[in-house]
Amino acid sequence: MRQLLTGIARRTISSCKLTLAALAALGITSATVPSAQANSKYAAIVVDANTGKTLFSSSADAARYPASLTKMMTLYLTFEALESGRLKTSSKVRFSKNAAAEPPTKLGVKAGGSITVETAILSLVTKSANDSATALAELLGGSEAGFARMMTAKARQLGMTGTIFRNAHGLPNPAQHTTARDMATLGIALHEHFPQYYDYFSTRSFTYGKQRLANHNRLLGRIKGVDGIKTGYTRASGFNLASSVSDGNRRIVAVVLGGQTGKSRDNHMAELIRTWLPKASTRRGSGDLVAKAGAASNSPIRALTALLPGAKEAPRPKPRPEEELTAFADTEEAEVVEQGDAEPDLVEQAYAAPIPARMADIDPISTAAVPKSGWSIQVASSPSEVEARAFLTRTTRQAGDALADASPYTMTFEKGGVTYYRARFGGFQNKGDAWDACKALKRKKIECYAVEQ
Template sequence: MVFTLAAAIGLASAAPTSAAKDSRYAAIVVDANTGETLHSSNADSRRYPASLTKMMTLYLTFEALSKGRIQKDSKVVFSKNAAAEPPTKIGVKAGGSISVESAILSLITRSANDSATALAEMIGGSEADFARMMTAKARSLGMNGTVFRNANGLPNTAQFTTARDMAKLGIALREHFPQYYGYFSTRSFAFGRQRIANHNRLLGRIKGVDGIKTGYTRASGFNLVSSVQDGNRRVVAVVMGGTSGASRDNQMAELLKTYIPQASKRGGGGDLIAKTDTPALMAKLPKSNAPTPDIRPVAAEIEVADASADEAVATDDAVAVAAVAIPAPKPVIGLAAQPKIAMASAERFGGKLPFQIRKAKDSVPAASDAGVEQAYAAPAPAVAALDQMKTASLPSGWAIQVASSPSEGEARALLDKTAKQVPAVLADASGFTVPFEKGGVTYFRARFAGFETKDSAWNACNALKKKKIACYAIAQ
């Protein structure tokens, strides 16, 4: 394969060594034909995704297009929230709109934060709900080290991913939506009187590069996911934590130069398998798109970092970024089924819900725990406090459970909300929480006590289910 890099990017043999010293650095190269990991460095360590987040925003947008829920010429209206997003952005005023296709192109080229939020609100009803859909989709794709909290990648300490997960997403975008994947090779596009150029400087500079996405925040460093096809060889590579756009590009070019010749010329017909560093452990990428569960976990409190660390504007490679140690993100918790609820955006789709209601495959804990297990873990209480909670006496008789959460405060809030929804059914019941551990994380079951018999408890559950509130009865 012939590599043709612009002089400004000239390859330095020391680039991989210097980049690897940065505490934020992570990289992976995956054979997109076979799923074999050709190179791995901190590939499973948690990192901030920055604008690589928009890859999942685009995945869900492509899904909505492919299902006919939206059209390329559908209008994406910018709310005050979307219009107020910090740069980089295309600057549509609140109440204004652009087409879905223009929104897609603005994400891919300018990495527009305002367009990402507007798309999220259009498809998900709100950005928070869309972020939960993003995390649910990540689980269905086997991206178990990723949690999304927004659609654009602006700083949020609770939003994180891994280089391996981003490689899976890059492969999934190409495999599952080949009809839209060509957008990622867009060098520039006309928007009004502007011509917006792509931030991805490897397009046209390295033979075979056809996308995918750049990203930068001060906490993440400079990130890049690249897809390359050389004849029958196909690879997806990820570099995260670069100290500048130029050094990130140099590192990516060096990886591609080294590992493309090692990629297989065969494959692509079966399940893609991305091997971990332990040969016995493998994670399969679904052969086709897995439907997004229509689960909307109750929002947990979000700790947002300073929004001044926004996407670097077009000259991001001119910004010098000091090495910053990344605080360990909170552990990932799988999504379980939530009570079926009417989505705020249902009327946009003729009264029909845009996504089917399904359970995520990796529900945690078991399905018997009604309600929702958040995708975002809360810190576990001290061991002594947990032991005290476990030994506390529980109400006797029968109880009904309506939810469980890693946050005791959230569990109690769910109890209050349920009591207000069905006051007649729960008039003589008393709400309480029960802690339990799962996978090293403490959860709190939200229950109502005060039912003398099994029948009375199940009758109450049946009444709650008519209100579309998940419920099951249990003897204390």
């Protein structure tokens, strides 16, 4: 049996170009090699930054959620504005109510306050501050939605064909997706196009007020040659990391998406670096690997808008409703952000499933009228009614008998001019029945909470 497992492991490793150590870093042993693809969030790539050659790849072109790797593009456009003179590092970045309301991690600047562009940059590369990302987006794009269209247009100009951005920070949005290959392309572009600003990514920590903010990238200072770039995490994406590494003449950019823990992701990245950096070319090709598009103000954005959602279709900035709480935090500790003592609203849970190829592929459930009384359980909330209904459909299928007598429905509320859709199941006679249904759902790993109509 041992010889059989060893043979299977060797054949699988050969086909995937993975070493046993790399598999072990992912929690995959010789006994589990056949199920190595069980983690549907995982994708990875290693690219020789001198030649552009792909040294290693696994699901590199599959759609994945970027989480805070999104901020790499936010910084690309910020560096572009600095290079063109539209901004200075001393320019002020004002925080709107929308920016100040972003959930942690954040700097915590109050609405109406401001910081310098340099402070905003440092807060993105170290603390991954969501409020700073939104503030930069509103400064450069006029609005968060406008900046997201600029981000996607820039991605197309850089050859990132599998990426769509809908916000500047990477907080959950089901329409925002990327690929490992695209993130590697962006990592190479940041180093090639903005060498004068690239050193920001190697910042180990910086001080803001009385806070000392450490970089989330734990490979800095741990793995020789690592000089950036960015970490990211949401429950939907798993643990992400893009790394740029050089040993003098050689340079690679590696991306790991969908790690199950921060530690396993870091260990896997370290193994990829040890395995593939020595095999990278020592000779630099002529010209940039990633064509440098013109500055946003001069680039053919209008010609690209046919590829992008129209202004009316683009998501609006998402003020956080006071009663709607975000069960998500972009930190390595994966904390839950809560406001007040209420149960968290489960916005992020609606985005935990694999990315659908098209929203039309989803068969939304027919929903009942909003109950006038009684108890309900809430399973999600979304600014899109289609998404809320789709989540009800998915929950119904997963729940089985737990919701046999419940009626799915959506109900709306507005906050800051934005309409949200709560996804709920009604028909419970009392609080105890609703709580029991929630307990049954949680045993199936479906989050929910009870609410009285």
